[in-house]
Amino acid sequence: MKISRKEAEKSFKKDFVGKVALELFSHSNFDRVSMDEIAREAEFGKGTIYKLFSGKEEILVHVICQGIENLCRDLQEQCLGSSDARQALESLLELEYDFYAEYSNLVLALVFRQSDDFDPDYLQRIRERHQQHSDLLEQIFERARNAGMQFGTDNLELIRGMEAAIKGLIINHIEKPFLDNSRAKDLQLINAMLWTGLLA
Amino acid sequence: MKISRKEAEKSFKKDFVGKVALELFSHSNFDRVSMDEIAREAEFGKGTIYKLFSGKEEILVHVICQGIENLCRDLQEQCLGSSDARQALESLLELEYDFYAEYSNLVLALVFRQSDDFDPDYLQRIRERHQQHSDLLEQIFERARNAGMQFGTDNLELIRGMEAAIKGLIINHIEKPFLDNSRAKDLQLINAMLWTGLLA
């Protein structure tokens, strides 16, 4: 499938605007970032943004989808590709943590929309990426089991728990900004929750 | 310090409005609940709400503060009062979980404001309650240690981890509503994270 220069340029611009939006969303709530602001920051006119995206919600969806895709690509490379199961899980954790650290506001914004009347097409796009991500995590855990590791919890629950721990820690950083050692301490906490229990 | 009837009445009304607001916030995002809605549901005129609170944000602060106070009271009664340390921690968990389940939207709304220009007086009020809550949790863990339990993590980190696990799981329920056994499964996950590790 060849992509014309025009298509490529549009795609580049979408990604550029997406990056700008991601940057803005990272520092403020999704609802507080206006299209005017995004346009100004991206150095485009407001109309141009609407040529690229059908509306503010589509920006959200686009950016999140891109984010999950990147995450999945990294998971595949660094975790599924790894021969050391323990090391793979370590990487998995870091990748997930860094993803949520960057996308926390977007993820939360999405969470709030889902209940409302959200364009079913957008929902579909998100769900697909979500499924893809979920499947990948399962594979990684399955591989770890095959490598001899023994987990008492079933995969889906395990994933749910792990993601919850990550999200929960990340949320704190929305109000209390990251310090030098925040990431290390958080990862340590999550590792404790995974391997030994916090109270061990 | 005697409280006049006037003051008492005002206080009663504030709490009443607060309860109504909490109910509304529980089912929808903070930003999506309008003052109109709160006033209508509380059977007050909108003007009256503004007599009681200086604005929408103060409602948020008031309700959260009340919530934390109630939580603290319950923690004191059920955990600090308990002689069985293990049972105390069990109760602690449930109380915290139920608190976040009810206040998730408010907590998130608060999280988003903090970065913005948030009235320093409000910030102060929140921080005080927060501190009070933190201190209480520390005491409870301290007592458990005194009762012979041994935890590898220091108290503050431990608290941070536990709260993160709870918040993380609760957030999922904003988009996927609670089912019959959701609470039980969540508590089980958190217990695993606390005592044995998810991957044990």
Add this chain to the structure above:
Amino acid sequence: MKISRKEAEKSFKKDFVGKVALELFSHSNFDRVSMDEIAREAEFGKGTIYKLFSGKEEILVHVICQGIENLCRDLQEQCLGSSDARQALESLLELEYDFYAEYSNLVLALVFRQSDDFDPDYLQRIRERHQQHSDLLEQIFERARNAGMQFGTDNLELIRGMEAAIKGLIINHIEKPFLDNSRAKDLQLINAMLWTGLLA
């Protein structure tokens, strides 16, 4: 059915805004009149207009419905009530003409919306008034027949033709404003079309 003072006041305001809007629409195309303009002219804030009407379209519907209702009331009083059949038809003509003279722009605006996705509730309200008006005209013509007049055309076609002649003449006045004797000349033309034919 008693109407509270509040209801009455709201109704009064709606009618007032409606009158202002009618005035504005009379001098310009519906699409060219902005809500800002209506609000300014009615000496209300924009928000107040939205308290009274759900949107610009509802203003259109409200004003037209009121107009048809007034027209029907007048038709009933002056035509159905009259004992002189010929005189009744004369009055009918004048009432219809004056109605379209005042409401031409609104009628046209409505015409353009119908094809698009028009709120079905609005459509219903309009249709009801339209039917009421149609029925009334039929009654009037039926009475004229009973009074001995003989028309070669069936009632519905007759009404269609008469209304067409009126609308057609009125439209000209959107671009060429009314002069002193415009109305008289138009009525004379219509009468010719009704009784003798223009080319007689």
Add this chain to the structure above:
Amino acid sequence: MKISRKEAEKSFKKDFVGKVALELFSHSNFDRVSMDEIAREAEFGKGTIYKLFSGKEEILVHVICQGIENLCRDLQEQCLGSSDARQALESLLELEYDFYAEYSNLVLALVFRQSDDFDPDYLQRIRERHQQHSDLLEQIFERARNAGMQFGTDNLELIRGMEAAIKGLIINHIEKPFLDNSRAKDLQLINAMLWTGLLA
């Protein structure tokens, strides 16, 4: 006056775009047809449209002028050329009816602009065609008189009435689309208005 190839090509393109625009305007309100749509449908870039026309309004003016010119040409051929006066009037009617059926939306759009600040040059161009058309109709009626027909109304009024009847009926079809026999029934009604009166 020789026309260069360049000029001829430009003229051809203008007419082509005009035809496309007419087609679009026939099915929708003038304001609802966007320049994007016209450009896309004409398979020109938007910039090219602006090379050909100074703006959207000029397209309107151009198309209407062309339409009136075509109408005049047909009137000249089929009515002024005819030896049968009665037949000439019959043709006149059909030509006018078909013209308004096709151009109704454009005519209405024009009607709405006139009151606003409309480029005086455009106004002039329209007026000229209008005059030309008027003169032609007068000639046709004059010929009919010369052929022995007797009309009680003076020519200008007569024309005004006839056009009004046609426009009025056409407008109804903007909301209620044409059916198989609509045209025949409309022409019958107009004939009645011309020759015998609706109520005869």
Add this chain to the structure above:
DNA sequence: CATGAATGAGATTTCATTCAT
């Protein structure tokens, strides 16, 4: 010469907040 990406004015609509009654 042809293009369509970029623009930004302007439209509708929402809602926290104020204030006259």
Add this chain to the structure above:
DNA sequence: AATGAATGAAATCTCATTCAT
């Protein structure tokens, strides 16, 4: 003291027009 009518700033989105390529 209580009210809710009134407000207007700010948000999203559309589209005629311009202009660099």
